[in-house]
Amino acid sequence: MISRKNMGSPSPLLLITLVLGVCFATYNLVTMVMHNRSISKLTIYNSDGGIFVDPIIKMPESVRKLKRAKMPFHVALTATDAPYSKWQCRIMYYWYKKQKDLPGSEMGGFTRILHSGNPDNLMNEIPTVIVDPLPAGLDRGYIVLNRPWAFVQWLEKATIEEEYVLMAEPDHIFITPLPNLAHGGYPAAFPFFYIKPDQNEKLLRKFFPEEMGPVTNIDPIGNSPVIIKKELLEKIAPTWMNVSLKMKDDPETDKTFGWVLEMYAYAVASALHGVQHVLQKDFMLQPPWDLEIGKKYIIHYTYGCDYNMKGELTYGKIGEWRFDKRSFLQGPPPRNLPLPPPGVPESVVTLVKMVNEATANIPNWAAE
DSSP states (O other): OOOHHHHHSOOHHHHHHHHHHHHHHHHHHHHHHHHTTOOOOEEEOSTTOOEEOOTTSOOOHHHHTOOOSOOOEEEEEEEOSSHHHHHHHHHHHHHHHHHHTSTTOOEEEEEEEETTSSOOTTTTTSOEEEOOOOSTTTTTTOGGGHHHHHHHHHHHHOOOOSSEEEEEOTTEEEOSOOOOOOBTTBOEEOOOTTOOGGGOHHHHTTTSOGGGOOGGGSOSOOSSSEEEEHHHHHHHHHHHHHHHHHHHHSHHHHHHHGGGHHHHHHHHHHHHTTOOOEEETTSEEOTTTSOOOTTOOEEEOOSOEEEOTTSOBOTTSOOSEEEOGGGGSSSOOOSSOOOOOTTOOHHHHHHHHHHHHHHHHSTTTTOO
């Protein structure tokens, strides 16, 4: 007979067995949830690889300690044949070649995806694949609407040796050798502060139905810079193109999202395919708002840099000293641009020095 005393006091062996069983069940549950994409946003805040996640669901150890054998990625740059695009591509390709083979780099091949439909005078300078633009009038003057269509065509016709692809833009400069920032099946992307899915739920529900989950499943990103497995991009790209066109056809969405519409479309398309990105803040910096280079990998010179001669930012007003890519819409900037005045942040000084180095070393720089 089992005594009442023994029933009230389980043996240490039984307790240990129960604890181990609960731990094993919890591990399996977490693993299952991870595999079904119920993970919160993954954010790497620095180049040391610190990943901050929802404290309830942690990164699998296999992903956390992934740094591993070298995983090269193909650099894919979408571009037009306009002078404004061409001079930026030349500078970008110059710095790609400078950084590609340095220690720490996992850069593989390079392709300029030219979506003008015709060859131009950079064919012998930059590896290029020609694809068709959207049918006349379909982009309605929104030229970047050609980007997803360009990727769809390139992925169908090109032979890409690398397993991963970096989607890049002409106004990117590689500051340091770029490693593969993706983590296993999670692509790496830069988080943009102005992409706010949670504040645009009403609009986004037109393209991301409620059965797909909360709008917070949509990452605050655009398509560039993104390092992603080629097989994932092949799935996302057609959806990205279709969502972009549907957003452009919706007057309310078009008006609200404006120039970043195609960025939202990529984020939505990724979420529709259940793809979530590691948000890598060190991916790039954007002068003049980011002041220091730090451990960043790419300079994105999308904003104008305007300063007075005291080195003070003039906040939207044309300064006594300025560098703005839009000042050179019709042709390339001259060689040997003047450096900014004392007191201007390191990021801006570095940008101008890198532009000057590239233009000094690229043959026939003045050619359009």
